[in-house]
Amino acid sequence: MIEVKNLNKNFKSKKIIQDLSLTIQENQLTSLIGPNGAGKSTLLNMIGRLCPYDSGQILIDGIEVEGWESTELAKKLSIMKQSNPLGLQISVRELMAFGRFPHSKGRLTKQDQEIIDESLDYLSLSDLQDKKITELSGGQLQRAFIGMVICQDTKYILLDEPLNNLDINHSIGIMNLLRRLVDEKGKTVVVVMHDINYASQFSDRIIAMKDGKLFANDDANDVFQKDIVDDLFDIDVEIIEYNLRKYCIYYGNDCEECLNNTEDVKTFHQATN
Numbered sequence: 387m388i389e390v391k392n393l394n395k396n397f398k399s400k401k402i403i404q405d406l407s408l409t410i411q412e413n414q415l416t417s418l419i420g421p422n423g424a425g426k427s428t429l430l431n432m433i434g435r436l437c438p439y440d441s442g443q444i445l446i447d448g449i450e451v452e453g454w455e456s457t458e459l460a461k462k463l464s465i466m467k468q469s470n471p472l473g474l475q476i477s478v479r480e481l482m483a484f485g486r487f488p489h490s491k492g493r494l495t496k497q498d499q500e501i502i503d504e505s506l507d508y509l510s511l512s513d514l515q516d517k518k519i520t521e522l523s524g525g526q527l528q529r530a531f532i533g534m535v536i537c538q539d540t541k542y543i544l545l546d547e548p549l550n551n552l553d554i555n556h557s558i559g560i561m562n563l564l565r566r567l568v569d570e571k572g573k574t575v576v577v578v579m580h581d582i583n584y585a586s587q588f589s590d591r592i593i594a595m596k597d598g599k600l601f602a603n604d605d606a607n608d609v610f611q612k613d614i615v616d617d618l619f620d621i622d623v624e625i626i627e628y629n630l631r632k633y634c635i636y637y638g639n640d641c642e643e644c645l646n647n648t649e650d651v652k653t654f655h656q657a658t659n
């Protein structure tokens with residue numbers, strides 16, 4: 387279980403996370419949603435010990451995250467950040483082998499190779515395994531980074547916007563894969579998601595954040611209430627139900643205003659062209 391207790395984080399004097407307390411249950415897929423700047427990535431990075439916090443506690447299986455020995459933490463928890471370093475002249479297979487490092491310390495065993503093969507297969511990357519990661523498309527690279535995290539084979543898997551750059555087919559593929567990791571392998575997966583309908587379709591639990599504070603934390607269907615989603619994103623949505631899951635339909639509720647501003651838009655284009 388991951389427990390966050392009275393967590394606070396400031397960047398300079400700006401409060402980014404404010405007195406945040408929540409629990410992430412094991413063997414569930416939890417989505418972190420909320421508007422830009424809400425503090426989702428900061429929270430995920432603090433749970434993954436990529437960013438220190440100012441006060442409060444984060445407990446991973448009862449031990450404060452700062453107290454974990456590094457290799458032991460890397461066997462327990464993996465994290466994929468929103469942006470990953472590019473420019474490394476390594477192959478897809480070598481990237482995925484990095485994920486085995488906490489287990490193999492660089493000496494890959496037969497079992498490590500089998501796990502890499504399985505992950506390549508899971509992510510439909512077998513054909514690309516020898517290709518340099520600098521030569522991949524955005525979506526292929528994203529899948530390779532997810533593969534690296536999956537190769538790490540940790541109980542907790544944290545992913546910051548894993549669907550970035552992915553087409554609909556691969557997005558559904560990744561979400562189905564994350565579900566299988568939860569349902570078949572007993573993993574605990576936490577994802578930062580911008581597409582709230584994917585979050586609704588695939589999550590057990592939704593944690594919504596706004597302005598560094600907890601806004602909602604409930605079963606997916608309970609968070610997907612019109613008043614909650616409207617207030618969370620300051621928009622006007624319609625909630626529909628399909629196959630026992632709730633989905634949001636959102637219209638550009640500023641459209642009338644946009645139309646009224648057509649002259650301003652024309653003037654802007656003339657000025658900039």
Ligand SMILES: Nc1ncnc2c1ncn2[C@@H]1O[C@H](COP(=O)(O)OP(=O)(O)OP(=O)(O)O)[C@@H](O)[C@H]1O
Pocket residue numbers: 397398402420421422423424425426427428429
């Ligand atoms: N290293 C940093 N230094 C200063 N401010 C930061 C830093 N990292 C994040 N912030 C600020 O913290 C706030 C929360 O950022 P964070 O990336 O956690 O939000 P988010 O909810 O993940 O947003 P998004 O949906 O846009 O990715 C933002 O106002 C951001 O500008």
